[in-house]
Amino acid sequence: RGGRLQEIVFRNFYTAFVSVxxxxxRGPRRWLTCVRRRRLMASPHAEQGAQDYFSLPRHQMLxxxxxxxxxxxxxxxxxxxxxHFTIEELQIFPPSQKSPPKDxxxxxxxxxxxxLPASRQELPDPEKVSAEAQQMWxxxxxxxxxxxAARIGRFDVDGCYDVNLLSYT
Amino acid sequence: xxxxxxxxxxxxxxxxxxxxxxxxxxxxxxxxAARELDSEAEFLLQAGVSAMVRExxxxxxxxxxxxPVAFLADYFEKLELSGAxxxxxxxxxxxxQRLARALWYVRLAHHSHRPAFSSNVALAYECLxxxxxxxxxxxxxxxxxxxLRRVCRPGPAPAEAVSxxxxxxxxxxxxxxxxxxxxxxxxxCAVLREFAAKAGALYDALGxxxxxxxxxxxxxxxxxxxxxxxxxxPPPARYLAAGAKLGPDGLALAMERALRERKLSAAMSREExxxxxxxxxxxxxxxxx
Numbered sequence: 001r002g003g004r005l006q007e008i009v010f011r012n013f014y015t016a017f018v019s020v021x022x023x024x025x026r027g028p029r030r031w032l033t034c035v036r037r038r039r040l041m042a043s044p045h046a047e048q049g050a051q052d053y054f055s056l057p058r059h060q061m062l063x064x065x066x067x068x069x070x071x072x073x074x075x076x077x078x079x080x081x082x083x084h085f086t087i088e089e090l091q092i093f094p095p096s097q098k099s100p101p102k103d104x105x106x107x108x109x110x111x112x113x114x115x116l117p118a119s120r121q122e123l124p125d126p127e128k129v130s131a132e133a134q135q136m137w138x139x140x141x142x143x144x145x146x147x148x149a150a151r152i153g154r155f156d157v158d159g160c161y162d163v164n165l166l167s168y169t
Numbered sequence: 170x171x172x173x174x175x176x177x178x179x180x181x182x183x184x185x186x187x188x189x190x191x192x193x194x195x196x197x198x199x200x201x202a203a204r205e206l207d208s209e210a211e212f213l214l215q216a217g218v219s220a221m222v223r224e225x226x227x228x229x230x231x232x233x234x235x236x237p238v239a240f241l242a243d244y245f246e247k248l249e250l251s252g253a254x255x256x257x258x259x260x261x262x263x264x265x266q267r268l269a270r271a272l273w274y275v276r277l278a279h280h281s282h283r284p285a286f287s288s289n290v291a292l293a294y295e296c297l298x299x300x301x302x303x304x305x306x307x308x309x310x311x312x313x314x315x316x317l318r319r320v321c322r323p324g325p326a327p328a329e330a331v332s333x334x335x336x337x338x339x340x341x342x343x344x345x346x347x348x349x350x351x352x353x354x355x356x357x358c359a360v361l362r363e364f365a366a367k368a369g370a371l372y373d374a375l376g377x378x379x380x381x382x383x384x385x386x387x388x389x390x391x392x393x394x395x396x397x398x399x400x401x402x403p404p405p406a407r408y409l410a411a412g413a414k415l416g417p418d419g420l421a422l423a424m425e426r427a428l429r430e431r432k433l434s435a436a437m438s439r440e441e442x443x444x445x446x447x448x449x450x451x452x453x454x455x456x457x458x
């Protein structure tokens with residue numbers, strides 16, 4: 001019963017402070033504060049932050065936001081400069097089905113030179129070995145990139161000619 | 170300049186280069202000398218000598234041979250064989266000579282000098298495709314395969330790899346080979362040759378001159394195979410991934426780990442290493458369709 005909140009995203013329109021309260025499916029029927037007086041505009045009289053996008057992730061919320069049945073937004077704007085204030089494009093995201101960590105490319109971990117463990121055996125010179133191996137890789141890439149553009153124009157199917165494709169001259 | 174002078178000494182008809190002729194004639198400003206200058210330049214132009222010498226110079230620059238004199242001698246001899254000196258009607262040389270000359274053309278420039286290599290390959294194709302009294306014009310698959318075989322062997326590439334590569338790039342014996350297919354086949358063979366040479370050098374680096382440890386060989390081959398397997402990544406990521414796997418640090422780690430994991434050490438023979446490495450290469454060659 002109730003939904004789970006992962007993140008709340010909205011676009012501000014001249015709101016200085018926002019508070020969010022939630023009501024849960026179980027427990028007492030009172031409103032729990034999950035975001036208390038979050039400042040959206042640096043100065044309520046000024047423009048900064050007045051039309052920005054904001055995100056309230058789960059880990060910044062004060063209470064547990066599972067089994068939520070209702071959400072209440074309280075907007076405050078103490079400045080008399082702005083006659084109308086609100087929040088727009090409100091989106092509430094539940095936790096996604098699977099959030100796999102993005103595939104970490106292997107080469108990213110090789111950016112800093114790894115400390116070589118004290119080798120007990122004699123290793124062949126890595127510079128020389130690497131130079132030859134890299135050149136071999138380049139040669140293979142060269143040939144992999146090429147392909148004969150022209151086709152021979154074979155008419156045979158599985159090694160035998162298809163009679164219909166041969167022309168009678 | 171030295172090569173040019175040698176070439177001038179070799180072929181008798183080339184009396185002097187137009188440049189030196191001009192310089193000689195300019196010193197005494199006499200009407201007779203001016204007339205001589207005209208006739209000299211004319212003579213050279215008429216005999217097509219200036220064009221021929223220019224061609225020879227270009228070929229020397231492309232090929233950068235270690236023996237320029239021998240190279241130029243070879244070049245002019247082949248030129249005479251083909252009757253390019255201006256005399257038409259000579260019987261075109263037989264197949265073995267054509268094959269030798271095509272092979273010579275193909276070996277002139279390194280495959281990485283793409284424009285020079287392409288033009289030489291085109292010359293070789295023309296040479297092999299020429300018609301004669303007894304044969305039709307065009308290059309058939311059999312001659313093509315023979316040329317490819319000679320490009321690869323004798324050479325560092327192992328025989329199985331050469332056969333596997335030929336299976337991919339050659340044509341059926343009776344088929345007519347278009348220039349593009351010809352160029353592709355010749356390029357693959359030239360690159361395989363260089364690849365095998367590098368694999369040999371790699372084996373020497375691993376073994377320090379003697380037989381190389383099997384664990385090291387396998388570790389390095391595996392790293393190469395993994396680096397090649399990233400072929401689907403877009404170019405920047407592909408180079409970064411390959412650089413990480415095949416860089417000195419990555420390889421040193423791989424080798425060190427291989428030595429640590431398996432205690433028993435055996436040697437891998439050079440032939441086996443070349444075979445395995447060449448197999449990696451041939452696997453990436455696209456077959457001709």
